[in-house]
Amino acid sequence: MQGNLNIRIGQGFDVHAFGEGDHVMLGGVRVPHAQGVVAHSDGDVVIHALCDAILGALALGDIGQHFPPSDPRWKGVDSSAFLRHCNALARERGWTLGNADLTVICERPKIGPHAQAMRETLAATLGVDIDAVSVKATTSERLGFTGRGEGIAAQAAVLLQSV
Template sequence: MRIGSGFDVHAFTGGDQVIIGGVRIAHSRALLAHSDGDVLIHALCDALLGALALGDIGVHFPPSDARWKGADSTELLSQVMAMVRARGHELGNADMTVICEAPKINPHVPAMRARLAEVMGVDVDRLSVKATTTEKLGFTGRGEGIAAQATVLLETR
């Protein structure tokens, strides 16, 4: 078994939606990023890569590479899962938390879990997505951005 953890953060910018966990959510702002800014998938990719000691998402999909400009993060996740399987592992489970004041995440959790399960090729019961606020403290509390963290357990096939 191998355990990995990931963390990501993106600041808000102008826009009318965010993408979190592969799900588009209407919001008064968007997330500033080189790719689509899916903070949850980025944290999940970092956790998966970390579990295998393969660096982080920036190593494999660097912002300096124009190929990843505006990239759909579900494609990045698909590629990371291919790396996991190529090394003889499968996801045991993933526990993820989105940290923000807005938008409200809980109404979208079932869709996020379903989308992530589809992209990763795993049963939805292996994926936990939760949300919390920071009680108006720090950058997320001031509504400046969104953070996410993920912990994964990989098992040898």
């Protein structure tokens, strides 16, 4: 086979346990909740999964390699900074986001009322049209740690296309 396909696909996953707090950050949006998350940064599982998907498509490792939790610089930081960095890495290498498909996995908080704001925030951060970003949610039918309300997870799939 000759030539390149000029696309790359990546997938990512992130999880955080619930802890003290009154909100969670999801897709760059502050979502009211009875708990926060235990995390080194702001614990935005949506952005963390999205970063891992972009880094995976670029074959550049994972978010922990770029922003190690052992580094005090990242304590409490807004995860949007991670996403801007990963997006810049893609652009520097001649890639742009074709689309991102994100799924939040939790029983609570309810994601539906915040999904559009997440799409808007993520699209603006990435510099793409909103129709390139999908945010949806599912429960785990009360099974496992998310089903018991012990934490929250997200998965992401991205398609990068050459510029």
